Amino acid sequence: MTFAETGLQEILLKALAEAGYQEPTPVQAQAIPAALEGRDLLVSSQTGSGKTAAFMLPALDRLAAQPRRPFVPDARRASGKERPSSRPRLQPARPRMLVLAPTRELALQVTAATEKYGRHIRHLKAVAILGGMPYPKQTMLLARNPEILVATPGRLIDHMESGRIDFSELQMLVLDEADRMLDMGFIEDIEKIVAATPADRQTLLFSATLDGAVGRIAREITRDPLQISIAAAHTRHENIEQRLHFVDDLAHKNRLLDHLLRDANIDQALVFTATKREADTLSDRLNLAGFNAAPLHGDMHQGARNRTLNAMRRGHIRVLVATDVAARGIDVPTITHVFNYDLPKFAEDYVHRIGRTGRAGRDGLAISLVNHAEQFAVRKIERFTKQTIPVETVAGHEPVRRPAAKPAKPARAKGGWPTGETRKGAGRPQGKPAAHSQDKSRAYAAPRSPAGGDRRAPAGAKRSGAAQRRAG
Ligand code: AMP
Numbered sequence: 001m002t003f004a005e006t007g008l009q010e011i012l013l014k015a016l017a018e019a020g021y022q023e024p025t026p027v028q029a030q031a032i033p034a035a036l037e038g039r040d041l042l043v044s045s046q047t048g049s050g051k052t053a054a055f056m057l058p059a060l061d062r063l064a065a066q067p068r069r070p071f072v073p074d075a076r077r078a079s080g081k082e083r084p085s086s087r088p089r090l091q092p093a094r095p096r097m098l099v100l101a102p103t104r105e106l107a108l109q110v111t112a113a114t115e116k117y118g119r120h121i122r123h124l125k126a127v128a129i130l131g132g133m134p135y136p137k138q139t140m141l142l143a144r145n146p147e148i149l150v151a152t153p154g155r156l157i158d159h160m161e162s163g164r165i166d167f168s169e170l171q172m173l174v175l176d177e178a179d180r181m182l183d184m185g186f187i188e189d190i191e192k193i194v195a196a197t198p199a200d201r202q203t204l205l206f207s208a209t210l211d212g213a214v215g216r217i218a219r220e221i222t223r224d225p226l227q228i229s230i231a232a233a234h235t236r237h238e239n240i241e242q243r244l245h246f247v248d249d250l251a252h253k254n255r256l257l258d259h260l261l262r263d264a265n266i267d268q269a270l271v272f273t274a275t276k277r278e279a280d281t282l283s284d285r286l287n288l289a290g291f292n293a294a295p296l297h298g299d300m301h302q303g304a305r306n307r308t309l310n311a312m313r314r315g316h317i318r319v320l321v322a323t324d325v326a327a328r329g330i331d332v333p334t335i336t337h338v339f340n341y342d343l344p345k346f347a348e349d350y351v352h353r354i355g356r357t358g359r360a361g362r363d364g365l366a367i368s369l370v371n372h373a374e375q376f377a378v379r380k381i382e383r384f385t386k387q388t389i390p391v392e393t394v395a396g397h398e399p400v401r402r403p404a405a406k407p408a409k410p411a412r413a414k415g416g417w418p419t420g421e422t423r424k425g426a427g428r429p430q431g432k433p434a435a436h437s438q439d440k441s442r443a444y445a446a447p448r449s450p451a452g453g454d455r456r457a458p459a460g461a462k463r464s465g466a467a468q469r470r471a472g
Contacts, residue, residue: 171202173203175206260394283319293321294321
């Protein structure tokens with residue numbers, strides 16, 4: 001299929017040709033024609049699949065055909081009824097399209113993509129409403145009455161409650177990475193926002209998975225949606241080679257990381273740490289060791305985060321040391337390597353992390369540096385991805401310690417419980433292996449306790465409004 005065959009108008013085809021896009025990705029080929037027909041969509045796909053264009057192109061197609069709206073910053077003053085001395089009262093923004101995204105980085109990326117695809121549509125304004133940015137500037141941007149808002153939920157709610165946004169003219173609502181927004185505890189905000197929009201809007205929901213809570217929300221907010229599933233191949237990340245190195249201790253981990261970072265095949269690398277402080281410390285250490293490194297985490301001001309990401313995109317940084325939330329959605333095609341200096345807290349984050357490499361059809365390499373005591377966490381990841389991560393060693397950097405031997409299975413008495421234990425007192429037999437058949441040599445160790453990092457509520461948990469706003 002070509003982009004022209006999806007039904008998009010010339011003004012967009014021109015921008016796509018200029019962006020170097022030759023043909024639609026699978027998610028675009030399925031989503032664009034259906035969205036152009038006005039259908040609601042439930043799409044399971046990952047970042048990297050081209051999902052941004054899959055929702056933004058049909059939206060731009062629809063908005064480009066609509067007449068330009070008058071800019072009325074102060075209706076009372078325009079009508080001559082207002083006393084000249086009183087302060088002008090701004091009309092609320094009346095967006096026609098709203099994209100909700102879990103993180104600032106993703107929202108900024110969506111805004112940048114909108115500008116790229118919509119560059120030949122003259123009158124169109126897209127504005128990002130994000131946490132961590134000054135309110136007065138956002139209020140000014142809203143006063144320009146943009147057609148498109150791209151927002152993180154917490155900050156958007158703040159503006160709604162202050163009467164600066166009116167969704168009565170909203171035509172299209174997009175939830176990008178909806179599963180992630182629920183993971184981050186934004187469910188109440190999302191419900192509030194959806195309730196403020198017209199029932200006859202078009203709704204497009206994108207998520208890595210459509211199971212569980214996200215599937216329930218998806219069904220509630222869409223009407224007769226077309227379901228598109230692109231996730232499987234991308235979840236497998238078939239273009240990304242995965243490796244695992246065992247390390248004895250922190251010193252060994254640092255030596256091995258330095259050695260691996262000296263690989264001439266690395267264009268740019270993304271190194272994940274569990275905590276913000278560790279991202280700073282490791283970045284400093286790598287700089288001292290002669291690597292061109294920079295940190296990226298949630299304690300940095302948005303301006304500093306943007307500058308770091310831009311420097312990364314321009315190739316001025318070779319090693320970016322980041323935490324999960326800060327790095328979410330990063331799309332830098334020249335990242336050839338992802339390192340898990342610390343393993344992620346959730347298996348799902350592993351998939352998101354390694355997906356930062358192998359972008360735009362390239363190959364990537366994802367390397368995890370793992371302590372023997374973390375084998376349980378590795379198996380959780382392997383079960384989630386349904387892939388085994390091959391264990392590798394580097395000559396001269398082999399671990400001295402060996403994985404603990406698998407505990408011998410206790411003899412079972414009739415009825416399936418170990419001899420000498422009553423069912424009540426025994427619980428689950430010690431050392432009972434979880435279902436995993438790939439690497440029988442691995443020990444069954446307890447997971448390490450996760451070490452902080454960007455604080456996040458577990459899946460499905462709710463957070464206070466204040467906590468959400470801080471994160472959003
Ligand atoms: P996304 O999944 O929206 O984050 O997009 C991932 C990357 O693929 C971005 O760098 C896009 O610019 C790029 N991309 C999206 N659609 C296409 C396409 N049809 N052809 C080439 N690159 C694309």
